[in-house]
Amino acid sequence: MESLSSILSPSSVKFRNPKLSSMASSAASVPSFSFASMASGQRRTTAPKRSVKPTKTLSVTSPPQTITTPSTTDADGSSSLPSKKVLVPIGFGTEEMEAVIIVDVLRRAGANVTVASVEPQLEVEAYGGTKLVADTTIAACSNQIFDLVALPGGMPGSARLRDCEILKKITSKHAEENRLYGAICAAPAVTLLPWGLLRRKQTTCHPAFMDKLPTFWAVKSNIQVSGGLTTSRGPGTSFEFALCLAEQLFGESVAKEVAELLLVCADNESRKEEFNSVEWSVDHNPRVLIPVANGSEDIELVTIVDILRRAKVDVVVASVEKSVKILASRGTRIVADKLIGEAAESIYDLIILPGGISGAERLNKSRILKKLLKEQESAGRIYGAVCCSPEVLHRQGLLKDKKATAHPSVISTLTNEVVNGAKVVIDGKLITSRGLATVTEFALAIVSKLFGHARARSVAEGLVYDYPRKVI
Numbered sequence: 001m002e003s004l005s006s007i008l009s010p011s012s013v014k015f016r017n018p019k020l021s022s023m024a025s026s027a028a029s030v031p032s033f034s035f036a037s038m039a040s041g042q043r044r045t046t047a048p049k050r051s052v053k054p055t056k057t058l059s060v061t062s063p064p065q066t067i068t069t070p071s072t073t074d075a076d077g078s079s080s081l082p083s084k085k086v087l088v089p090i091g092f093g094t095e096e097m098e099a100v101i102i103v104d105v106l107r108r109a110g111a112n113v114t115v116a117s118v119e120p121q122l123e124v125e126a127y128g129g130t131k132l133v134a135d136t137t138i139a140a141c142s143n144q145i146f147d148l149v150a151l152p153g154g155m156p157g158s159a160r161l162r163d164c165e166i167l168k169k170i171t172s173k174h175a176e177e178n179r180l181y182g183a184i185c186a187a188p189a190v191t192l193l194p195w196g197l198l199r200r201k202q203t204t205c206h207p208a209f210m211d212k213l214p215t216f217w218a219v220k221s222n223i224q225v226s227g228g229l230t231t232s233r234g235p236g237t238s239f240e241f242a243l244c245l246a247e248q249l250f251g252e253s254v255a256k257e258v259a260e261l262l263l264v265c266a267d268n269e270s271r272k273e274e275f276n277s278v279e280w281s282v283d284h285n286p287r288v289l290i291p292v293a294n295g296s297e298d299i300e301l302v303t304i305v306d307i308l309r310r311a312k313v314d315v316v317v318a319s320v321e322k323s324v325k326i327l328a329s330r331g332t333r334i335v336a337d338k339l340i341g342e343a344a345e346s347i348y349d350l351i352i353l354p355g356g357i358s359g360a361e362r363l364n365k366s367r368i369l370k371k372l373l374k375e376q377e378s379a380g381r382i383y384g385a386v387c388c389s390p391e392v393l394h395r396q397g398l399l400k401d402k403k404a405t406a407h408p409s410v411i412s413t414l415t416n417e418v419v420n421g422a423k424v425v426i427d428g429k430l431i432t433s434r435g436l437a438t439v440t441e442f443a444l445a446i447v448s449k450l451f452g453h454a455r456a457r458s459v460a461e462g463l464v465y466d467y468p469r470k471v472i
Contacts, residue, residue: 083112084147084249089138089167091118095154096126097235097463098184100302102150104330105242108258109250111148115332116141118164123335127154128306130317133325133333138166149174150245151192153185153206153234162191172197175228180248182230184241189213192229201226206234206464222464235306236465239264239437262299263407264437271468272424272445275403280382280429280449282349287314289348291369292336294321295358298328300386300439304352307443310459311451318343320366329356340368350446351376355387355407355435364392373398380429386442387435390414404432440465 086106090099103113117124117134124132149171151161161167174181175197183192188205189212192198202217204210204224222237223230223244230248232241239262247255259265288308292301301317308315319326319336326334337343351373353363363369376383377398385393390406393399394414403417405425411418419425423438424445431449433442444467448456453471460467 083110085144086111086113086148086150086249087116087141087144087146087170088113088150088152089116089118089161089164090124090126090132090134090152091157091160091164092124093154093160094124094126094132094152094157095185095235095306096128096130096132096302097306098152098154098238098241099126099132100298100332101235101238102152102184102242102245103332104299105239105258105262106148106150106246106249107330108261109246109254111246111249114141114144114146118160118167127157128309129315130302130305131335133335135333138164138170142166142170146170146174146179148180148182148245148249150181150242151183151187153183153187153190155186155190158186158190161187162194168195171195178228180228180230180245182232182241182245184232184238185209185234188231197229201229203229203231204233205231234462234464236440236460236463262436263434269438270422271441272426273403273419273422274426276428277426278428282450285312285314286349286450287346288316288350288352289343289346289372290315290317290352290354291320291340291343291363291366292317292326292328292334292354293319293359293362293366294327295356295360295362296326296328296354297356297359297387297435298330298332298334299437300354300356300435301328301334303439304354304386304443307440307459307463308446310462311447311455313447313450316343316346316348320363320369329359340366340372344368344372348372348376348381349450350382350384352383352446353385353389353392355385355389357388357409360388360392363389364395370396382429382431384431384433384442384446386433386439390432393430393432399430402430403427404430405434406432407435 088099088103103115106113114136115134116136116138118138122134124134126132171181172195185206186209188198188203189209193212202219202224203213204219204221205213210218223232223240230244243255243259246258290305305315305317317336318338318340320340324336324339326336328334373383373396387407388410390404391410391413399414403419403425404414405419405422406414423441424433426445431446433439444456444460447459457467457469
């Protein structure tokens with residue numbers, strides 16, 4: 001099994017863009033300490049009282065009136081309270097799961113989130129090869145005041161953020177004025193530490209970077225709140241991190257409602273249920289097609305792509321639109337690898353449909369995709385869908401005599417045998433999931449079926465995601 005250090009080591013990361021690989025070789029230059037890491041709890045902790053009162057939550061007299069539901073726009077601003085402004089900077093090698101989950105969750109909570117590129121251009125290739133398009137440049141944000149600055153991790157993304165002088169000035173001033181700021185994964189150690197923004201702050205980060213933190217202030221918890229600073233460990237703790245930030249901005253009730261919308265509160269469900277078990281292993285590197293459309297659910301798309309590419313799967317993201325540029329469900333702009341017409345010239349071991357209400361409708365209208373799915377099923381190859389998209393399979397007769405699950409909003413429309421109480425359902429060569437926060441389990445289930453449990457466990461460790469050591 002790969003070690004955590006080797007999984008996140010910049011030298012071991014293979015980027016689709018050669019430019020990222022050259023950046024990674026020098027990106028990990030961070031101050032080092034000789035002290036060992038200090039152990040603590042594994043869940044959320046709040047720093048004890050010191051000269052500055054720790055901030056567990058930032059109370060608001062009344063939370064915003066709009067908890068957004070899946071759509072292609074941000075919060076509509078109908079709240080009587082001023083909109084909370086959030087800055088999420090990205091750079092080459094930023095961890096895409098972390099960036100997208102932070103943006104998605106905070107927009108659902110009602111925040112006005114600005115995604116700013118620290119690069120000369122707006123389009124940024126992330127850690128796993130996903131191409132994200134920022135809303136603006138970091139220079140355009142230099143004179144703005146934000147309620148929260150949230151830094152995603154990833155390498156060399158965290159180093160790219162660290163080396164951006166404009167971002168350093170924004171964040172440092174932000175911290176000096178006692179406004180909220182946060183960082184996840186490598187960013188606490190690689191970005192905030194050299195800026196001097198971790199002084200007298202209990203901090204956590206990705207296990208591969210814990211030795212960079214001063215021992216006395218290092219805490220092994222998924223979430224650490226210390227004054228105005230919130231830190232977290234990695235992609236697998238991104239939902240906790242983003243919801244903690246939402247709670248500080250808008251209050252506990254808003255964060256709880258958003259968590260329910262995201263299907264985060266599903267601990268009573270089994271990880272997966274499998275029926276009619278068959279082998280999925282292939283004698284070559286698996287090829288996976290993920291069709292996308294305007295309105296596709298950004299969390300689901302990015303999570304599936306990120307996790308499968310970490311497992312060394314050859315993933316192709318194909319747009320069913322006329323352009324490779326996609327506007328996802330929460331306003332996140334993503335660039336697909338190619339158009340569906342070009343992608344259809346190849347054969348894939350697995351086709352996966354991401355969800356999102358309007359995105360699923362647009363996928364359903366693609367004649368090329370319909371043809372690909374029919375051929376996939378008739379050839380006995382693997383296919384699957386998450387969230388609203390099992391309904392697409394249902395309309396095309398691809399769930400006949402199959403057990404499946406879907407998002408609670410559409411599950412009643414499926415006439416096949418629905419399985420409740422499981423995050424992921426596998427029936428032969430069909431795999432489905434409820435979507436959103438359950439998609440990490442979905443992607444890891446695919447990795448386990450293709451390569452075995454050990455590979456899935458290794459990927460989960462790199463994500464800092466709780467995954468069973470043995471097959472259950």
